[in-house]
Amino acid sequence: MATLPLRHGCDDHWTWNRRDRSHEVRLYGPELRVAHFHPDWSCGTAGVRGTRVLNNGRYYWELCISQRIFGTSMMFGIGTRRARLHVDLFRNLLGEDEHGWGLSHKGLLWHSGRWTHYTKPFRENEATTVGVLFDGIAGTLTYYKDGTCLGVAFKGLNEVREPLYPIICSTAAKTEMTLALMKRDFVNLQDRCRAVILKQVRSQSQLDKLALPQRIKAYLSEPLADTIQPFQPVNTYVNSV
Incomplete structure (x- = not known):
């Protein structure tokens, strides 16, 4: 098991932005930390942006993914305000262009419309926890799965001049992601x-x-x-x- 990132930092405070989301995302729970995708059925890809601006800091957050893990793409990562949050197609939305950096549940990293293998595909219909470590000083994004570090996924993020935010998205109906542990560096x-x-x-x-x-x-x-x-x-x- 990996050591918890930023364990000497402090608790962070942010949530999903109810004004910056697809109409196919429902937010509820304490401080709207639970994102429910496609509550009836799915005919596309839906996403939601977090309220935390990440640039120039070090942040770690965990996403508790419900056991409904399936479909074309469930994604976790970061993006600018220009990253799309809805499209009426089933696709890897986060990372479809230069405005997003994302990991899909199929173990693929996406950025600028290109993908690369990163880790094993997540087991379908089995709940899991995804950790995301953003280091704005080193310019890196690192993922964790159930407490295990998967290694650096993206570099050069310190060169991005636009504000960066946490983003999640999903193509699958009735899937949920809950924002859990949040830490930041001093x-x-x-x-x-x-x-x-x-x-x-x-x-x-x-x-x-x-x-x-x-x-x-x-x-x-x-x-x-x-x-x-x-x-x-x-x-x-x-x-x-």
């Missing part, structure tokens, strides 16, 4: 001190009660997850092709 001593404070102050309402200057409150509140409302279809914000 930027500096100030960041480390903030993480210690936020172990005791876990919400914006608690923070507002502290007698602190507004500038300090604003800095402390940055990592706090936004208040999440129950899922409501918002077609205005749905990415569609």
